[in-house]
Amino acid sequence: MAGWEVRPSDPRRAGRVRLALLLLIVGVPLAFFAGAWWQARSTQAFMDEHEALQARLSEQARELDQLRQSLAVVSSGEKVAQQANEQSRLTIKLLEEQIFKQQQDLAFYKGVLAPASRREGLRIRAFELQATDKPRHFRYKLLLSRVGKDDKPLAGQIRVTVEGRRGGKDVSLELADLTRGLPDELSEPVIAFTFKHFQAIPEAGRFAELKLPEGFEPRQVRVRAEVKGEKPLERTFKWIDEE
Template sequence: MRLTLLLLILAVPAAFYGGAWWQARSTQVFMAEHKALQARLGEQAREIDQLRQSLALASSGEKVAQQANEQNRLTIKLLEEQIFKQQQDLAFYKGVLAPASRREGLRIRAFELQATDRPRHFRYKLLLSRVGKDDKPLQGQLRVTVEGRQGGKDVSLELAALTQGLPDPLSEQVIAFTFKHFQAIPEAGRFAELKLPEGFEPRQVRVRAEVKGEKPLERTFKWIEEE
């Protein structure tokens, strides 16, 4: 009994000190894990700050690029309008000074094509003029088709269908026009865009113009090589 009592008396402080030691040990482990977690959080915070700075720089660069592109677009638009005005004046003088032996009336002057940096996307502009001294507006309509091959067959595609979903789309297959001396399509000498379907190999553009009371006029223009 005495031995048992002695063991019980000794077990109480042993348990107390053992619990204190375990608590201290657990606290040390917890503090170490806490410090490690804080270190990881600090690293992640620095990474986030770096990403935010990189994003800010990228956004700033993108804004600068967008501003430069917008400025270039406005400059191109201004130059195209100036060229259009000069072409109008030139067409007027050519029409007035044309030899009397030449047939007066509508002329399909050009169908201009330019390749773009996007595959199968092209910029185009159609130019019309008239010969003669008549100052009354010339009215008529155009039909423009792109001819080529697709799937081993000859195919003719309407220009209006190739412009859908792009800037300055054509709403109708037949393009109406009214002008005195010079006409550009789109207006003001700007370029519009067209997109060729996959698998289509263009050869030429056919432009057919009709003016009431006159014989239809037709011209073909060879397709350009895509750069």
Template sequence: MHRSQAAVLQAQPAQARVVELERELDQARQRLAVVGSGEKVAQQANEQSRLTIKLLEEQIYKQQQDLAFYKGVLAPGSRRDGLRIRTFELQATDRPRHFRYKLLLSRVGKDDQPLEGQLTVTVEGRQGDKDVSLPLAELTRGMPDQLAEPVVPFSFKHFQALPEAGRFAELQLPAGFEPSQVKVRAEVKGEKPLERTFKWINEE
């Protein structure tokens, strides 16, 4: 009981800090969109905005790790402990058929042993008149944070992001492919696989 009360008190400022950092991140992204000319000064401001965004994303990730731990401690006993697929975030970019993505995993429970398993992510949609399922790794080829293999191993105690440190990575859709949803499947040895689907966003 004392542990739960302490976790509540510690989680509140962490949650407030996440909200504050996300507001700063939105402002930084807006500044980045404004300074879009080819002037040298604008380029310097553009780079500074990118560094600010990266720093804020890393700070938010750290706060989210803390919150995941507190929520694991406070989780009702009736809920099944173990892995959670929290979110798959998608953002459109200024380039057609290019998107930014981030996947977040967490766990419920007080076990401090690392949770190990493997993850597969596929983008489902239509190519012409056929239903098609494309591995995320295929869509990240040539990108800075490209995935080497379709199956991604993971090992974490409370919280993990793909890519690491809470950054966003990029993917590119092939011509003619119309996505409808993203399917995330996580497997932990000895447990039933966990699956979750996320609807695709409009590119507008």
């Protein structure tokens, strides 16, 4: 018969083709769903990591904010303390200046009203000592005056030493050496003075500071004053009881 072609039939080959088509039809959706599942899982893991990181950042931000607040409180407290200390310092300075002025006036009247029989000239009035809150640190002030009606300035020099014991031996230390490195450091052992009626060292009735060396036990302060043409004047003051 014209137009017809006879081909041999292979059932096994046809079966394999149908199986391949079936696998292709089923595999494509499975691959799609597998890819979608993996992407979703990866996205969730990324989101979880992002949320954990965000939580850590938030916690660190809170800690930083707390530290900043604490620092602000401390800074504010320090400013308040500094202001209070400065106000106290100014108040103390004002009171010391007022006391100094009153001592000047008192010394003047004592000198004018002193009996004529008393020897006129220089007087070592006082060597004031005060303990501080620092171990072996003390505040001091030396007061000089004169007796008599002479209005000419009285000039001279003084030398102050602190006497005591160290290492079982008597020791005498210069006041200048005990002020090294302190605000009112004395550059020389001898202190010059010139005044009419009253003189405070340091000036204006302020207190200066001295520091005793370790192992030194003070007993007294010796003040020696000299005025040209007059006999040297010397006076000792007992060291204060720190208790």
